Amino acid sequence: MKxxxxxxxxxxxxxxxxxxxxxxxxxxxxxNGRVARLGEQADPSRDCIEIDGRPLPRREPPICILLNKPAGCLTTRRDPQGRPTVFDLVRDVPVRLFAVGRLDYNTEGLLLLTNDGALAHHLAHPRHEVDKTYLVRVRGRLTPQKIRQLESGVRLEDGMTAPARVRPGAQSGSHQWFEITIHEGRNRQVRRMCQAVGLPVSRLRRIRFAFLDLGDLAPGRWRKLSPQELVRLKSL
Structure with missing residues (x-):
């Protein structure tokens, strides 16, 4: 099939x-020996597809890894400054992996990695509205007014955010914990939303992605998703 x-x-x-x-x-x-055009289609079972003169490899069986990303780690393949990356943590996985979206350097928690580029694109695309839940610690108090602001959408420099879902947590001295669920994936979105309502973030951890959670997975550790979990992800 093309x-x-x-x-x-x-x-x-x-x-x-x-x-x-x-x-x-x-x-x-x-x-088939001819330079391809953007938008062109091909059938891998009948056409000879080459990249830099090398045949397109047969597709590896799809896998997806759930990583508990530690803070102080980049979601990139290489860093010019030599800082650790999430791919350093999965070096023993024998296939090339792609991150599903990003978590910034100081953000911890659930990050998916897969060798299925189409799946990574699907899950990261805002059109599919995949829920992502974060545990946030902020400086200040999460008042009812600020909850309403976050749940109504916040105006950022790149436009209005979609409404979030907020569940207040414990107050600890001058800090407040709460959960926030969003389905967009803008750069540093949760940090910027909280800053916009006067709540600077002091700690941020993604705890759920759609139906997946961290369970008892320690920071820096990972597990492979089951075939059943992979099927559910593809249906989102």
Whole structure:
């Protein structure tokens, strides 16, 4: 069955769809010996697809890993400053993995990694409205007014956020804990939303992604999702 080349490349675990599109635009992809065009489709069972002269590899069985990301760790493959990355924690996984979205350097918690580029793209796309829940510690008090602001949407420099769901937690001295659930994935969104309502974040941990949670997984550790969990993820 014919599919767009960028989707086939992503499904093979070589790159994200966006990166695959840049490869096609740069003339690095050929179909049956001819330089491919952006938007072109091919059938991997009948067509010879090559990237930089090498055949498109057969797709590895899809896997998805749930990692408890520690703070002080980047969601990137390489860092020019030599700081640790999430991929350092999964070096013994024998396939190339992609992160589903990002957690910033100081944010902890649940991060999904997969060799299925199409799945990573699907789960990270805001159109699918996949819930992500964070445990937040802020300086200040979460008043009813601030809860209403967060639940109504907050105006940020890149536009209004979608409404969030907030569940207040314990007050600890000058700090307050609470849970917030969003389905967008903007850069540092929870931190910026809290800052916008006068609640600077002092600790941030993602505790759920859709139906998945951390369980008793220690920071820096990971587990492979079961086939049943993978099927549920693909249906979101």
């Amino acid at each position: 599919q767009r080349l960028q989707k086939l490349i992503a499904a093979a675990g070589l790159a994200s769809r966006r990166q695959a599109e840049s490869w096609i635009a740069a003339g690095r992809v050929r179909v």
